[in-house]
Amino acid sequence: MKPAIPPPQENLLGLDKLELCQLAEVLDEPKFRGKQLFHDIYARRHRDFAQCAELPAHFRQILSSRYRVDYPEIKGRRASRDGSVRYLFSLHDGESVETVYMPDEGRVTLCVSSQVGCAVNCRFCFTALLGVKRNLDPGEIVGQIIAVTCAEQHPAGTPLNVVFMGMGEPLLNLDSVMKAVRIMVDADGLAIALRRITISTAGVIPKIHLLAREAVRPKLAISLNASTDEQRTELMPLNRKYPLSKLFEACRAFPLGSREHLTFEYVLLDGVNDTDSDARRVGALLAGIRSKVNLIPYNAGQGLPYRPSPLRRVLAFQKILQDQQIPAFIRISRGQDIMAACGQLRLAEMGDSTAQAAQPLSSA
Ligand code: SF4
Incomplete structure (x- = not known):
């Protein structure tokens, strides 16, 4: 079935190459004009069709009169002492999401959002306090990347990593996330290397199986955060539906390229999941x-009852994993002085009372 042609006055950001070729044909232009338009929008970052010099004047005129290219609007920007920058974006319906730009030794990592809020309800997460409002569309996902790299004047040629670890559970918005990924990796699009894109999931098992079947597949990270079902269900209620045994079955079945590996993220919470026994059990699971x-x-931040594990605990945890031949790295959260935890900035914008009142919706 052909995708619907966007109606007049619609934002073209988020349309893929095929859809833009179809749009060109509907507007009585040869198909290759759609490819040029795709390149203009995503690679050249043109927002004004008048800038699309390769397109004939009459086509530019038709596009200008009927369509637009809108990025999410930057509503807030907070720069950290460590170089990372947190953006708050306003969307067309007044909702907002966060994106973080993290430069580091010759490369940049962008942490992008996939949903407004999140339904998964992890107990340690500020985004969970927002509940879920809606999925982002592909244009709102690639729009975060384009808008931030333009605002930061991201130098051409500097490797860019994209991690879906911002607001939302990306596997609960898989169609839009994958369409955005295809635009990102297209050489005429954002030209980001596929190996530099990571989707992080809390463990939505049926969607892990679907992701495994994608032809263009980003890397997968699992947010683990516990060593037993009891502990994980307490921290991540989603575990009741998708317990560790099933999660690890899906992980073992996930296809990996010759140099690829799965990443497991483990947020260390003081006195909750950071004992030597936890580390040994994590090693056994992996x-x-x-x-x-x-x-x-x-x-840590206001409103949630957890504290960071002391450094000696973090180091002891790491050593136990390494002794089991498991590569384990300590990742200090960037931008601690600018509300680094996902969702904190948006909660602050909403005001504490709203944050307290917002209830997470159903779990995935
Ligand atoms: S940690 Fe991720 S999956 Fe869990 S509630 Fe927060 S945004 Fe959602």
Whole structure:
């Protein structure tokens, strides 16, 4: 079935190459004009059709009279002492999402959002306090990347990593996320290397199986955060529906390229999930899986009852994993002075009372 042609006055950001070729044909232009338009919008970052010099004047005129290219609007920007910058974006319906720009030794990592809020309800997460409002569309996802890299004047040629670890559970918005990924990796699009894109999930098992079947597949990270079902269900209620045994079954079945591995993220919470026994159990869970572990000391904030594990605990946890031949890295949260934990900036914008009142919706 052909995708619908966007109605007049519609934002073209988020349309893929095929859809823009179809749009060109509907407007009585040859198909290749759609490819040129795709390149203009995503690679050249043209927002004004008058700038699309390769397109004939009459086509530019028709496009200008009927369509537009809108990025999410930057509503807030907070720069950290460590170089990272947190953006708050306003969307067309008044909702907002966050994106973080993190430069580091010759490369940049962008942490992007996939939903407004999140339904998964992890107990340690500020985004969970917002509940879920809606999915982002592909244009709102690639729009975060384009808008931030333009605002930061991201130098051409500097490697760009994109991680879906911002607001939302990306696997609960898989169609839009994958369409955005295809635009990102297209050489005529954002030209981001596929190996530099990571989707992080809380463990929505049926969607992990679907992702495994995608022809263009980003890397997968699992937000683990516990070593037993009891503990994980307490921290991540989603685990009741998708317990560790089933999650690890899906992980073992996930296809990996020759140099690829699964990443497991483990947020260390003081006195909750950071004992030596936890580390040994995590090691046992990962046995036989080509994997690495990112240990993330918790980024505390007002409104949630958790504290970061002390450094000696983090180091002890890391050593136990390494002794089991599991690569384990300590990832200090960037931008601690600018509300680094996902959702904190938006909660602050909403005001504390709203944050307290907002209830997470159903779990995935
Ligand atoms: S940690 Fe991720 S999946 Fe869990 S509630 Fe927060 S945004 Fe959602």
